[in-house]
Amino acid sequence: MLAFAIRRAFQSFIVLLVVGLVAFSMFNFVGDPIDNMLGQERTDADIERLRTQLGLDQPFPVQYYRFLEGAVQGNFGISYRQGRPVSEVISERLPATLELAFVSAVLAIIFGVALGVFTAIRRNGWAANTIMTLSLIGVSLPTFLIGILLIYLFAVELGWLPSFGRGDVVDLGWWRTGLLTQSGLKALILPAITLGLYQMTLIMRLVRSEMLEVLRQDYIRFARARGLKDKSVYFRHALKNTLVPVITVTGMQLGAIIAFAIITETVFQWPGVGLLFINAIRFVDIPVMAAYLMLISVMFVSINLIVDLLYFAIDPRLRIEKSGSGK
Amino acid sequence: MAKTVKKPVLSVKNLSVEIPTRQGILTPVDQLSFDIEQGKILGVVGESGAGKSMTGNAVIGLLDPPAHISGGEIRLKGKRIDNLEREALRKVRGKEIGMVFQDPLTSLNPLLPIGEQLTETILEHLPVNKNEAQERAIAALEEVGIPAAAQRINSYPHEFSGGMRQRVVIALALCAEPSLVIADEPTTALDVSVQAQIIALLKRLCRERGTAIMLITHDMGVIAETADEVAVMYAGRLAELGPVRNVLTSPTHPYTQGLMASTPLAAKGKKRLSQIPGAMPRLTDLPFGCAFHPRCPIAKDKCRSDPAPTIEAGGGKAACWYVNGEKS
Numbered sequence: 001m002l003a004f005a006i007r008r009a010f011q012s013f014i015v016l017l018v019v020g021l022v023a024f025s026m027f028n029f030v031g032d033p034i035d036n037m038l039g040q041e042r043t044d045a046d047i048e049r050l051r052t053q054l055g056l057d058q059p060f061p062v063q064y065y066r067f068l069e070g071a072v073q074g075n076f077g078i079s080y081r082q083g084r085p086v087s088e089v090i091s092e093r094l095p096a097t098l099e100l101a102f103v104s105a106v107l108a109i110i111f112g113v114a115l116g117v118f119t120a121i122r123r124n125g126w127a128a129n130t131i132m133t134l135s136l137i138g139v140s141l142p143t144f145l146i147g148i149l150l151i152y153l154f155a156v157e158l159g160w161l162p163s164f165g166r167g168d169v170v171d172l173g174w175w176r177t178g179l180l181t182q183s184g185l186k187a188l189i190l191p192a193i194t195l196g197l198y199q200m201t202l203i204m205r206l207v208r209s210e211m212l213e214v215l216r217q218d219y220i221r222f223a224r225a226r227g228l229k230d231k232s233v234y235f236r237h238a239l240k241n242t243l244v245p246v247i248t249v250t251g252m253q254l255g256a257i258i259a260f261a262i263i264t265e266t267v268f269q270w271p272g273v274g275l276l277f278i279n280a281i282r283f284v285d286i287p288v289m290a291a292y293l294m295l296i297s298v299m300f301v302s303i304n305l306i307v308d309l310l311y312f313a314i315d316p317r318l319r320i321e322k323s324g325s326g327k
Numbered sequence: 328m329a330k331t332v333k334k335p336v337l338s339v340k341n342l343s344v345e346i347p348t349r350q351g352i353l354t355p356v357d358q359l360s361f362d363i364e365q366g367k368i369l370g371v372v373g374e375s376g377a378g379k380s381m382t383g384n385a386v387i388g389l390l391d392p393p394a395h396i397s398g399g400e401i402r403l404k405g406k407r408i409d410n411l412e413r414e415a416l417r418k419v420r421g422k423e424i425g426m427v428f429q430d431p432l433t434s435l436n437p438l439l440p441i442g443e444q445l446t447e448t449i450l451e452h453l454p455v456n457k458n459e460a461q462e463r464a465i466a467a468l469e470e471v472g473i474p475a476a477a478q479r480i481n482s483y484p485h486e487f488s489g490g491m492r493q494r495v496v497i498a499l500a501l502c503a504e505p506s507l508v509i510a511d512e513p514t515t516a517l518d519v520s521v522q523a524q525i526i527a528l529l530k531r532l533c534r535e536r537g538t539a540i541m542l543i544t545h546d547m548g549v550i551a552e553t554a555d556e557v558a559v560m561y562a563g564r565l566a567e568l569g570p571v572r573n574v575l576t577s578p579t580h581p582y583t584q585g586l587m588a589s590t591p592l593a594a595k596g597k598k599r600l601s602q603i604p605g606a607m608p609r610l611t612d613l614p615f616g617c618a619f620h621p622r623c624p625i626a627k628d629k630c631r632s633d634p635a636p637t638i639e640a641g642g643g644k645a646a647c648w649y650v651n652g653e654k655s
Contacts, residue, residue, distance in 0.1 A: 218433035225387055225428075226448045226499060227421025236447075240438050316483040317437060 008308055012301040017068075019297040023290040024067045027056075054078075067290075076291035081283045086291045090273055094295075095175050096166055097265070097272030101258045103179075103188055104196030108257075109250060112200045113239075116207025121234060123212065132208075138201030143260065147194040147267035154190060162187045164269040195264040199253045206249055210242035217241070243314050251307035255300040334405065335362035336539040337386065337507050341399035342409075344378070344385050344563075348393075353610040355381045357563045358399070360637075363507065363556075366537040368530065370554030370571065372545060372586075374607050378563040379543045383509045385409075386541070387424050388416040404506060422452040425500030425538075427529070429512040431492035435484035441468075441495050442480035445502055452503035467498040471528060490521035494528065501532060508533065511543045526553055547590045551575055556643075559583050562607055562618035569643020579640040579650045581623050617648065625649055 155163035167183030178184030262274035468476035
């Protein structure tokens with residue numbers, strides 16, 4: 001198990017190194033930032049000075065090494081557009097995105113698993129069939145459209161919820177949260193639903209199909225033949241056996257929630273890193289783009305690592321095999 | 328049969344199971360009747376698809392929809408159980424009727440320790456607390472011959488061999504002390520060397536407790552060694568029912584006769600085993616009259632037009648117009 005964890009950590013490190021290379025390559029291939037940073041009335045001397053200041057006159061490997069050295073320390077240089085350290089700009093915006101992603105993920109998992117189990121147990125009931133049909137909407141409608149529809153219904157027509165922004169926030173020093181104020185919570189509802197709906201329907205359909213598969217297994221028949229209660233058969237025996245594939249996909253989706261927050265944040269003008277990234281692209285603010293890319297990949301990689309370790313917690317058969325082969 | 332004085336544990340009368348399909352209604356079990364007395368073992372034999380397992384599932388109330396009991400009655404210790412509500416039937420399962428499945432590798436939940444699977448069953452059916460349930464679980468494992476049961480109670484199913492797992496399954500089926508055990512091909516998935524042990528174990532435990540067994544199998548050897556009575560099924564119908572000695576040595580129904588002639592055990596000494604020509608008909612196109620007539624060596628016109636009556640023959644019952652080749 002330990003050997004496995006170390007091996008996976010090493011693989012994660014390689015992945016991050018590769019992503020780092022891609023992120024860094026942007027500096028060389030996505031236009032010349034100097035053009036954007038200096039106005040029309042620039043001299044060659046200005047250009048040269050800025051180039052040296054930003055380290056862009058150094059050879060490629062040296063630049064890459066410096067980039068990595070900085071990245072490890074959380075230093076991604078200066079935002080071309082805002083003129084402030086990228087780490088500062090991002091850490092300012094990160095709480096908004098993480099709160100949104102967290103609430104979406106919790107909604108998606110709770111409702112996804114509950115509805116998945118329900119539709120599997122009552123697989124021919126009208127309620128289950130209705131839910132399955134509705135879930136097609138969640139799977140097939142694009143996120144921005146769902147967001148706009150929700151805004152139209154709940155913000156424009158009914159006027160119950162705000163259509164943009166984050167509401168009032170409370171400053172906890174290093175973290176500004178919108179979860180503690182009423183307006184913050186109200187502002188969170190629509191974006192969280194928009195962001196989580198796709199994941200919810202995906203988890204639901206996955207849990208359903210896995211449950212149907214497991215319910216056909218002999219040990220479920222045997223559990224019934226032993227006269228166990230339905231509740232115990234479904235949740236204790238069946239649901240636990242569906243968890244390995246469900247956790248795999250859910251883990252991937254958590255990463256996707258953070259990454260795809262870009263669209264939701266744009267629709268709702270949510271002041272998170274996704275919106276920051278979109279603006280960075282518009283202004284070719286490469287340090288911000290590179291840092292965002294690294295941030296997302298770190299999240300993906302660590303979620304995957306956690307998912308792999310969770311397998312061991314769930315399935316005892318893996319523990320034995322690994323402790324046998326991995327010494 | 329006037330000689331039956333003891334009240335049977337399980338009494339099945341004219342049981343029919345139907346499955347509605349697009350091609351029409353299938354009848355995998357048709358007008359089946361049999362009794363099992365306390366402490367006795369009834370062997371149910373037949374080819375694949377003869378309706379053996381379907382009968383077992385009907386008795387314990389685990390038919391997969393759309394299959395359902397369409398007629399007849401099932402009585403357990405005199406009480407009807409075929410028309411019970413879902414919840415009442417659940418309380419009968421495990422408590423009154425235990426079941427052992429074919430494949431011990433897939434009958435146990437891989438993610439739960441065997442001890443937990445035992446205690447959850449015990450707690451469900453018996454008025455005991457957790458500690459007592461744990462003690463009972465260990466005792467149950469010891470009884471089925473799991474060595475060092477107290478240490479192994481927290482082991483997972485994959486840490487046991489196939490034979491040991493089937494012992495655990497038997498412990499699970501018997502832990503609430505049911506009066507009937509349905510064993511559906513309990514040895515088919517096991518090594519030949521382990522099969523005899525498992526059968527002996529099942530037989531010993533049931534004799535000690537007076538538990539009746541419905542032993543579903545297609546292994547004539549197992550039947551010969553174990554069963555008191557044997558029911559031969561063909562295409563969902565009872566072909567022959569009688570004491571095991573009579574049925575094995577002097578079968579009266581032409582199908583049973585063919586079956587015995589094709590079994591190595593019973594056809595000892597012969598150079599070549601004989602075979603019954605043809606195959607069992609599918610449920611979708613059962614022949615008119617007696618379902619066996621297309622393969623029957625003594626079939627006559629009557630067999631092609633009318634279903635065979637069940638009559639007393641050879642100390643038991645047989646469903647044939649011409650038992651032993653004679654007109655009845």
